[in-house]
Amino acid sequence: MLTYLLERENYEIFTVTSAMEGIAQLEKQRYDLVISDVMMPQVSGYELTRLIRERYSISELPILLLTARTRNEDILTGFQSGANDYVKKPVDSTELKARVRALIELKLSIEERVRMEGAWLQSQIQPHFLYNTLNSIAALGEIDLPKMQALLEEFSNYLQLSFDFKNSDPMVPLEHELSLVRSYLYIEQERFRDRIKVCWEIEPNINVFLPPLSIQPLVENAVRHGILQRKEGGNYLYSNKSIF
Known part of the structure; x- marks a missing residue:
């Protein structure tokens, strides 16, 4: 009944x-x-x-x-x-x-x-990161306009993805997360030059969903508290084989 x-x-x-x-x-x-x-x-x-x-x-x-x-x-x-x-x-x-x-x-x-x-x-961005990125953009404007434009585009993508309405969803595609990570690492590489080297190992056509903004904080911690703590910098390897 x-x-x-x-x-x-x-x-x-x-x-x-x-x-x-x-x-x-x-x-x-x-x-x-x-x-x-x-x-x-x-x-x-x-x-x-x-x-x-x-x-x-x-x-x-x-x-x-x-x-x-x-x-x-x-x-x-x-x-x-x-x-x-x-x-x-x-x-x-x-x-x-x-x-x-x-x-x-x-x-x-x-x-x-x-x-x-x-x-x-999760979308709250560290003020020092915003300040330093804007300073880098301004500095490039005086010496290298193409690089400034590229950095500005990546920064715009980073902000857009950080405040994306999809971040309120319980799960988002892996590619959505990786796009945010790519923009973040591009910005940090422009700022710290040879101190950060990134190697990507990503298998094609992977249909995986995960909680929003779950990878970028891990990457940021690895960069800030790992690689940048070393005077000579270091390598950052991302491999989806080790996660999924």
Whole structure:
């Protein structure tokens, strides 16, 4: 009955026959909501909720309990176990659909907010990097206009990718990340000349997705705290074979 009601709302439903089967399924796949009966054999809905809360927070994976128990202490036990909401049995279809929709929309909105905040924090560029890059551009303007133009284009690309709306997505293509790294390394090579040598080893046609702005900070740390700490500089080798 519940499966039929929710499938009509275009939700993709997965059913299990026991609490432990449900835990095992959560380890295999990502879900947006768990709906559980309180009264189950061997492991109750309260115990299942506690087990899930050991792995997922209330915002990461909402839990909706179905219960025939209407005493306040029973409802309180559900919330203390970590449930987000409950529906009394027999289930009213309108109430069920409204609560399911509210919990899923809340989860998705929290995820979106976290992604946006993460993208904003990740996109913060060190002031000294901006200042030094602008100084390099200005200096080249007096001695080498073609190089100045090339550096300005790479700097523009670096800024564009750093503040790209795609950075709010959970995953982005590898090429998107590498483009940012290329611009960053080009700028640093122009600034430090022979102290930084870069070698790229990238296999063609690799369709890989990864969290946004996850490679460039690693490269920047390697350059700033590794290569540039040596008077003679050093080599930076990027190989996707060593990462994927």
